[in-house]
Amino acid sequence: MTEKLATIAFDADDTLWENEQFFRMTQERFKELLADFTEADHLSERLLAAERRNLGQYGFGIKGFVLSMIETAIEVTEDRVPASVIRELIAAGQEMLRHPIHLLDGVEKTVRTLAEDYDILLVTKGDLLDQERKLAQSGLGDMFDGIEVVSNKTPDIYRTIFARHNTAPERAMMVGNSMKSDVIPPIEAGAWGVYVPHNYTWEIEHAEAPSAHPRFHELPRLTELPGLIDAIQKS
Template structure:
């Protein structure tokens, strides 16, 4: 077991496999369906506001996204949205829930390498059934020592997870593509946060980087993670 780090925790969506691009594709279709009622930019603003509003009700994931689209459609059309549009939005959500998993570059090799020397956790937000489906399809399930599907990633949630696994925060590292969820909360409780940016990130997950913090690092690709760990 390495002296400095005992546990490496990974985010799932857009860290291990593609996710946000399917939301963007569906949102583009949403704009097409409502083009007769409102401009795409205005619709996007209204949808984002609905998603922010509804996080406390629906949590993260496809189901909440679809419900927020339906709510936004009703609002921007002043309750005149055709039933056919609602039906298409529901079908789009079902398509998202059936979409095959596309692993990002270097994911399987990196996790396989680190699993030989570290405890490996998956810490992800979202709908439980959908996250279980994606993990099963990814073929990565056997590489993880623990799976945590949570409703939010706060310092308190990370503290609870690390305590449940018997991990001192200073010997844990969280790796992900969300500055807000994967980097800042672990750093706050004494763990390390490693940011691996994805080319598309949901606006709600944006936050300022803790530049200069001694437990913060950023990587261009997950392939670089074993090398980073070796230098710390």
């Protein structure tokens, strides 16, 4: 008999609302601004390398992304990037921080339905102020029993979060669009991991699916989550 689920945790960006598409739009603008200095493919590689390098210092989110773009612009132009380009990159980041929230299809109904029977958590990476802004604009805030904005998502962090909310890992489920952050670590912590892919996923978040693991599931859309949970509870 499977241990009954008590807590359902959700990732935020690209699980509940759109996010990565705005990074990609800004990155296209970045390429346009630096088109006279380097090839677009080379620029993308350099930017991704800077983002990887800077995660430990800036963390996840828009502010770190903008700083990585500026750093990359300085590097590829050998310190010749015009101040006007830097100004446009900063403005692009500010625009991203002001962008209205767009919930993904069926999110509100799905979360509200599950909130009737389960403790609902939000577990997200990123800048605290930006994530608080997005949650406030989403209209979902009153549905969550706990909000966790973390610098990284590891098995130990998930164990700590579940313990803080009085839930054993085997009675918890994490749902998200990142195999690397939302699926593999909670499974390693003893919880369930449900992968709901998004059209756009940041390269850094890619990882091999633990397809053979009994606590791993993949759903084509979030609206199928209540049915999956019902099946697990009856098993």
